[in-house]
Amino acid sequence: MYSEKVMEHFTNPRNVGELPDADGVGTEGNPVCGDVMKIFIKVKDNIITDAKFKTFGCGAAIAVSSMVTEMVKGKTLDEALKISKEAVANELGGLPPQKMHCSNLGADALHKAIEDYRQRQVRS
Amino acid sequence: MEKIYLDHVATNPMHPEALEAMLPFLKEDFGNPLSLYPPGAKAKEAIEGARGSVASLINAKPNEIIFTASGAESNNFALRGIALALQNKGKHIIVSKVEHHSILNSARFLEKSGFAATYLPVDKSGLVDPDSVQKAITKETVLISIIHASPEVGTIEPIAEIAKIAKKNNIFFHTDAVASAGNIPVDVRELGVDALSMTAHQFYGPKGAGALYLKEGTRIVPLIYGGIQEGGRRAGTENVPAIAGMGKAAELAKRDMGKRSDYVKTLRDKLISSVLSKITNVYLTGHPEQRLPGHASFVVEYIEGEAMLLLLSAKGIYVASGSACSSKALKASPVLLSLGIPSHLAQGSVVFTLGEGTKEQEIDFLIETFPQIISRLREISPYSKGWEGTEDGTCTAKK
Structure with missing residues (x-):
């Protein structure tokens, strides 16, 4: 049911963990529904230098989290904001249709983390 | 690895002896049980032998066993068939919230067809309270169906006790014994049920063979109309190999x-x-x-x-x-x-x-x-x- 790439990222997820000194944190999803993703980013000179995640969810949700944290490193904030759910799914060699909406939370969580970073900038 | x-x-591998029992009917003994010449008679004999074994597994009489294609069919047949046969007496049925989809969706079908349905809650261990069954009964109630054992949480319901309540109120009682029959003792007389669903692949028989126990004298409206197979209650040329396999599996289940x-x-x-x-x-x-x-x-x-x-x-x-x-x-x-x-x-x-x-x-x-x-x-x-x-x-x- 999952592509090889999804299984690979699910069984060996990259960037698992938290960044205690994160510059932005974003959470998407609801445990009631089965998937929650929390993403942490470090930003320097408008570029995402590091990203980590914690995810409660199915194989697809974990693979998506792993993939999005890989994709985002080294990108400018504006480039990162352009990463879509579809782009993440494509990088993973596709997701089953029923998983596209509920488990594909990576891009949304990422965008929230960037939003969080920008709000922190305004405040400081 | x-x-x-x-x-x-979910399902089981077949017992080798059950598989063995099927093979002749997939090969040389391919006759139609309705045919009057010897190969037909041989197929008919296999079906009646299996009927005896399945009946014996649950302490029923052979003429109380109707072969179906699955547990889901048996559940649909019981719920819809018995309710529809009794709709002139009343239009209310009672089931629990922990039934299989084949019961729940049949109940919903009946609701769309003008019946009312009560879905009884369970406690935190999954048990239906027999008192709640008594309380849910109305003058309109014609059928109660409660699952014998839950495939999802394993809980075994107090079926004998609930069946007694049904009987006292003169209401037909069905139990979905798909997960239990062949695995734990299921005795239709001791349980006091009027109808019971079971399937062969839950006890090392083949897929594609199920049965509905229907107590002698219980009226039922068929799901499938056609010929005189299964006493006219379930038409269609019988799945002889699967039924033969179910019979063997039932025999082994009883023994072991x-x-x-x-x-x-x-x-x-x-x-x-x-x-x-x-x-x-x-x-x-x-x-x-x-x-x-x-x-x-x-x-x-x-x-x-x-x-x-x-x-x-x-x-x-x-x-x-x-x-x-x-x-x-x-x-x-x-x-x-x-x-x-x-x-x-x-x-x-x-x-x-x-x-x-x-x-x-x-x-x-x-x-x-x-x-x-x-x-x-x-x-x-x-x-x-x-x-x-x-x-x-x-x-x-x-x-």
């Missing part, structure tokens, strides 16, 4: 039941006590004692079932889950929710069901592997001490 199959409630169930129960108890003692924040679902002998079901807090299932599968261990993500409908099992398990916890559902082929070393390997898989997923999970964001009970899938 050795494969460890622990999903016997005690031995099989003692064996899986010992392994199951070892599994349950090891899981509960080795892993924190894990809860057994269903009734602790009154449960199917090979059934061990849990919810594991802070992680999700499909992820567990896939990591176990990568180790060659095949199990089931009632989590939303592991279901095609993406909804947490309604049975788990009916037991009062909150949705976020139901996501951590995992169900192990053992069979006669399960080996002790397989359970030992599982006991060793499962905690590692849980800690790995818990390392990835943002939750470890408590839940946040669970107060919102609705899931808004982002489009």
Whole structure:
């Protein structure tokens, strides 16, 4: 049911963990529904230098989290904001249709983390 | 890598003798049981022999057994067929909230056809309270159907007690015994039921063979009209090989039941006590004692079932889950929710069901592997001490 790439990222997820000194944190999803993703980013000179995640969810949700944290490193904030759910799914060699909406939370969580970073900038 | 199959409630491998019993009817003895020449008679004889074996397994009379194609068909047949036959007497049925979809969706069909249906709640161990059955009965009630044993949480319902209430009120009583018949003693006289569903692949028979026990004299409207097969109650040329296989499997189940169930129960108890003692924040679902002998079901807090299932599968261990993500409908099992398990916890559902082929070393390997898989997923999970964001009970899938 999952592509090889999804299984690979699910069984060996990259960037698992938290960044205690994160510059932005974003959470998407609801445990009631089965998937929650929390993403942490470090930003320097408008570029995402590091990203980590914690995810409660199915194989697809974990693979998506792993993939999005890989994709985002080294990108400018504006480039990162352009990463879509579809782009993440494509990088993973596709997701089953029923998983596209509920488990594909990576891009949304990422965008929230960037939003969080920008709000922190305004405040400081 | 050795494969460890622990999903016997989904289906079972066939017993070699049951398979053997089918082969002649897939090969040389291919006659139609309705034909009057010898090959027909041979097929007919096989069906009647199987009918006797199935009847004997549940202490029924052979003429009280109607062969069907599945447990789901038997459930549809019983619920719709009996209710429709009695609709002039009344239009109310009672079922529980922990029924199989083939009962729940048949009940919904009846509701669309002008019946009223009551869905009885269960307690946290999955038990239906017989008093609640009594209270739900109205002058209109014509049929009550309660599952014998839950495939999802293993709980065995107090069917004899509930059947007594039905009888006292002169109401027909059906039980879905698909997960229990052939695995634990099922005696239709002792249970006092009027109708009972069962299927062969739950006791090492083939898929494609089910049966409905219908007490002599019970009226039923067919689902399938046509010829005179099964006394005119279920038309269609019989699946002779599958029925022959079911007959053999029933015979073996009757002979070996005690031995099989003692064996899986010992392994199951070892599994349950090891899981509960080795892993924190894990809860057994269903009734602790009154449960199917090979059934061990849990919810594991802070992680999700499909992820567990896939990591176990990568180790060659095949199990089931009632989590939303592991279901095609993406909804947490309604049975788990009916037991009062909150949705976020139901996501951590995992169900192990053992069979006669399960080996002790397989359970030992599982006991060793499962905690590692849980800690790995818990390392990835943002939750470890408590839940946040669970107060919102609705899931808004982002489009």
